[in-house]
Amino acid sequence: MVQAAMVSIVRRYFPAAQGRVRAGAICMIVVLGGCADQKLYQAAAFADTAIVFEDSLPAIIDQALAVSVQADSLQRVGARKFLRRPQRGPVLREADRLLVERAAIFEQAKAHGVLLREYFVAIKTLATTEQATGLSQSMNGVVGRMDKLSAQINGSGFSAAGDTIAKLIDQSVNFTVANIKAGALRQSLDRHGKKVDRSLAVQHAFISVLRKQMAADLGNVRKPAYRNNVVKPFVDDGNLPNDWWKKRLELLTTSPDLRAVIAAETAARRVRHAFLALAVNELNAATLGSIVSELDNIVGIAETVKTLQNKEAKP
Amino acid sequence: MTGTTDLPPLKPQDIADLTLGQLRALRDRYQTLEWQESIEALAPENQNRAALQWMSVQNAILKLENAKLTSIRNKLVRNEKDLRKARNAVKKTVKGLESTTKTLNVVGDFLTVVGRIVPLLMV
Numbered sequence: 001m002v003q004a005a006m007v008s009i010v011r012r013y014f015p016a017a018q019g020r021v022r023a024g025a026i027c028m029i030v031v032l033g034g035c036a037d038q039k040l041y042q043a044a045a046f047a048d049t050a051i052v053f054e055d056s057l058p059a060i061i062d063q064a065l066a067v068s069v070q071a072d073s074l075q076r077v078g079a080r081k082f083l084r085r086p087q088r089g090p091v092l093r094e095a096d097r098l099l100v101e102r103a104a105i106f107e108q109a110k111a112h113g114v115l116l117r118e119y120f121v122a123i124k125t126l127a128t129t130e131q132a133t134g135l136s137q138s139m140n141g142v143v144g145r146m147d148k149l150s151a152q153i154n155g156s157g158f159s160a161a162g163d164t165i166a167k168l169i170d171q172s173v174n175f176t177v178a179n180i181k182a183g184a185l186r187q188s189l190d191r192h193g194k195k196v197d198r199s200l201a202v203q204h205a206f207i208s209v210l211r212k213q214m215a216a217d218l219g220n221v222r223k224p225a226y227r228n229n230v231v232k233p234f235v236d237d238g239n240l241p242n243d244w245w246k247k248r249l250e251l252l253t254t255s256p257d258l259r260a261v262i263a264a265e266t267a268a269r270r271v272r273h274a275f276l277a278l279a280v281n282e283l284n285a286a287t288l289g290s291i292v293s294e295l296d297n298i299v300g301i302a303e304t305v306k307t308l309q310n311k312e313a314k315p
Numbered sequence: 316m317t318g319t320t321d322l323p324p325l326k327p328q329d330i331a332d333l334t335l336g337q338l339r340a341l342r343d344r345y346q347t348l349e350w351q352e353s354i355e356a357l358a359p360e361n362q363n364r365a366a367l368q369w370m371s372v373q374n375a376i377l378k379l380e381n382a383k384l385t386s387i388r389n390k391l392v393r394n395e396k397d398l399r400k401a402r403n404a405v406k407k408t409v410k411g412l413e414s415t416t417k418t419l420n421v422v423g424d425f426l427t428v429v430g431r432i433v434p435l436l437m438v
């Protein structure tokens with residue numbers, strides 16, 4: 001039941017996502033099913049989820065900048081007719097300077113996200129690395145050669161021992177490879193876990209500030225829309241438009257832009273918790289599932305925002 | 316005993332947050348019908364003064380918001396060196412796995428050579 005729900009969430013996300021999300025989904029399903037080298041699958045699934053989260057951030061940061069510019073423009077346009085001509089240029093220049101400064105901060109935050117993403121990609125490579133597959137093949141190769149070598153040596157004792165060793169090694173190859181990788185992963189988490197956690201915590205704080213600023217900007221941007229589409233028609237004489245209540249509802253409820261950044265804030269917190277859980281070996285399918293559903297939420301909202309923007313763009 | 320409740324002193328960040336909240340409330344007021352009507356009713360000189368004040372409020376909001384973002388950005392940048400180190404260490408580990416593979420291949424090749432030598436020794 002849970003597996004089916006998870007698969008359906010991830011499947012819904014697939015059309016917009018790339019191959020790595022599929023791999024993540026497969027890993028997660030395996031985690032739910034339970035398997036021998038669970039730790040590696042969990043790490044791979046976590047890394048996949050965290051990579052998708054980092055991929056979703058630039059769009060949200062861009063949207064936050066767009067809302068900042070929109071809110072600022074509303075103020076400048078509103079005051080423009082009361083400003084004298086020589087005052088207008090300096091007013092706009094100062095506003096532009098501050099917004100460019102903000103855009104630069106946002107770019108740095110995106111670059112930091114790219115760095116975190118690279119770390120998660122490295123973790124995923126470690127957990128699912130093809131080198132490890134190569135390692136497995138090499139070990140098998142050695143076994144094969146030992147076998148051949150033993151056949152060339154006279155004396156059945158050695159040959160029999162060679163066969164036994166070959167069988168034993170063959171059986172334990174996968175287990176050994178998994179252990180080498182799990183050990184390397186553990187070492188990496190022990191050594192760098194705190195630093196990565198600190199970065200995730202600051203990233204979460206950054207998104208929280210974005211959410212607060214976006215809420216303030218959107219609240220301000222919506223005020224004139226509410227005044228013109230809801231208050232004015234209601235106060236004035238005459239019939240109200242048929243869609244008056246719909247406009248009212250739309251402007252009284254949380255905007256899709258804000259819902260996207262709220263979802264991102266929640267996802268940032270959950271990614272951090274999942275990372276901590278992975279570090280202490282307590283990551284479970286439920287934790288990963290909650291991040292996937294939050295990511296699904298972000299994608300769903302992003303689609304809504306895009307649809308609304310397309311509608312607005314049409315004449 | 317002063318007879319008043321001692322409150323913890325406000326931190327600079329708290330003061331900045333409170334100021335930002337007040338400025339935003341003021342900016343929201345500029346968007347109300349009442350304020351729009353009242354500014355229209357002013358003399359041109361006062362309209363200009365109100366508009367300049369409005370611009371100062373908006374600039375102050377942007378400056379305070381940017382300051383907050385800058386302080387978090389600085390923390391992000393401070394962590395970048397560590398993050399790069401962590402990423403490189405994991406990459407190195409993956410490379411280590413690769414070299415283990417290479418070593419095993421060399422061992423395998425060596426065994427092949429041994430396999431060819433052994434029959435010669437046994438003759």
